[in-house]
Amino acid sequence: MLGKLGLHPPDGGLPVRCPYCRADDDRVVDSRPAEGGYAIRRRRVCKSCGKRYTTYERVERFPMRVLKKDGVREPYKRSKVLDGVLKACNKLSISNEEIEALVDRVEQKVFSYERGEVPTWQVGEWVTEELKSLHQVAYIRFASVYRAFSEAADFVRAAKQVDGE
Numbered sequence: 001m002l003g004k005l006g007l008h009p010p011d012g013g014l015p016v017r018c019p020y021c022r023a024d025d026d027r028v029v030d031s032r033p034a035e036g037g038y039a040i041r042r043r044r045v046c047k048s049c050g051k052r053y054t055t056y057e058r059v060e061r062f063p064m065r066v067l068k069k070d071g072v073r074e075p076y077k078r079s080k081v082l083d084g085v086l087k088a089c090n091k092l093s094i095s096n097e098e099i100e101a102l103v104d105r106v107e108q109k110v111f112s113y114e115r116g117e118v119p120t121w122q123v124g125e126w127v128t129e130e131l132k133s134l135h136q137v138a139y140i141r142f143a144s145v146y147r148a149f150s151e152a153a154d155f156v157r158a159a160k161q162v163d164g165e
Helices: 078-089 096-112 120-134 136-146 152-163
Strands: 026-034 039-046 052-058 065-067 073-075 117-119
Touching: 065 120, 078 096, 078 120, 078 136, 096 120, 117 120, 120 136, 136 152
Parallel strands: 065 117
Antiparallel strands: 026 039, 039 052, 065 073
16 A cells, blocks of 8 residues: 555665565554564555465664684574474474464574674574473474484484483
8 A cells, every 4th residue: 555655664665565466555453562572563464365464573683693613604594593493393283473482582592692693503502492392302303403413322312301311
C-alpha cells in the first residue's frame, strides 16, 4: 500500500513485499515482542493473495564480530547460528518458537560479551549448552559437527554427558 501511494518507510527503503506474490499491500494481524524485547515479531496477511508471513523488526546494534579459529575476523551472523541449530533439530519434535528462543538466548550472550569480538568456539559452546537442555539428540548432532567427532567413542562420550555419567 505504501508503494501505491508513493510513500516509503522513513529509512528510505522499500516497503515489505509478500514473499509469495511480491505485492506490497499487507495487513498486520499480530505484533509481539521477540528476542528479549530487542525485536518485534509481526504476523502479516497479504491483501492480494491472502497468505500469511512473519517479519521481524530488530534494534540495530553495533556490528559484533566473531574471531574464527584461523584468526580471521568476520561480522556475527544470526543466520549462521540459526542454520546450525536447524540442522541439529531436523526431523525432531522441536517447534520453530523453541528454536527462535534458543537462538535469541545465544545472540543475547553474543551481544553481552564483554570484549569487542567473540571467539567462534564460545558461540559454539553457548549453542551446545542450550541444545543440551532442549533435546538430547539435537545436542549430540550439533556437538558431533562442532567438535568434529571422528570415531564412535566420541558419540558415546557425548551420550554419557547427556545422561549425566
